[in-house]
Amino acid sequence: MTSKSTAVVSLPTLTQTGATIALQAASLYASEHGLPMSIAIVDAHTHLLSFTRQDSAKLSSIETAMSMATTSASNRLPTSALSDTHTAPPSLFSSSQRLCTIPGGLPILSPTGALLGAIGCSTGTSLQGEDAAAAGRDAVLAFIKRETEDEERRIEEEREKVLRLWKEKEGEVESLRDELDYERYGSGKRRKTSSVGLGGSAGLSAGGAGPHTPPEEGEIGGFLEPSFVGEVRVGGF
Structure with missing residues (x-):
């Protein structure tokens, strides 16, 4: 059977809610470790969803954090994986777009591997920036998991309700059918x-x-x- 082609496709991407969850978790990590950071969240299309510059964070970290998130989403890779000039694509060195190879940017991938967005955290060491980004990424993925489990549980509960109602109505229908049959046929x-x-x-x-x-x-x-x-x-x- 030939599959139907389409000119439009719907792609999953982070929402403002998801971006806020990631931002709050990364901000909490930075605060707990005494690391004022700039944190940027972009969606699957590299559009900025959420950003914050914590008190005392370097001014230079603003552009760096957004570049980290954009680069990570564009390449579906952590920026640390692109820091090696042997693996980084040539466009990183020839393009004037917002690209960055400094560790601290991580892609946010769904459980099925679909790109949802990315997070970039700047200030502190490279490892600290990446750890803060991981905290934000993991928080939104945990939220997505809970949402999925809640939806599956809701669907199962609805299914059980429908089955119970069907059984109840089936009994009522059978009883009514018996009454109608007797009234219709009588002695016949x-x-x-x-x-x-x-x-x-x-x-x-x-x-x-x-x-x-x-x-x-x-x-x-x-x-x-x-x-x-x-x-x-x-x-x-």
Whole structure:
């Protein structure tokens, strides 16, 4: 079967909520370690979502943090992986775009490997910047995991509710069907009894009709439709 082509595709990306979570976690790490930082979060398209420059952070760290995040998102790699000139793409050295090979920028990838965005943290040592970025990245990924688990749990609960309701309604429908069948067919409804199977007439009237009484429990499934079994006449087998 040929798959249907499309001219538009929807890509996952960080939202403002996700960016705020990452920013808060990275800021907390920096504060706890006494490292005033500039922290930037970009989405999957390298557009800036959230930024902060903590008190006393270097002015030069503003541009560096945003360049870290942009570079990491553009290449789907940590900026530390691009610090080696042998692995960095030539564009890093020939382009005037916002690119940076200083460690401190990390991509934010979904559990399936899709690029969601990136975070850049500047000031302090390279290791400290990368650790702060990792704190922000891990916080938003943990939030995404909780969201996914909550949604799966909600879907399962809804499914169980639907199944319970279906079973309840199924019982009501069966009961109503039995009542309608009896009202519709009345004495014309045949019941499968041992006397019929033996050719007797204990369960049938002279005209072949069943008694004008509701079926006993367990006998509902024993009714036979004339359209399926034909006419039944006493002594006419």
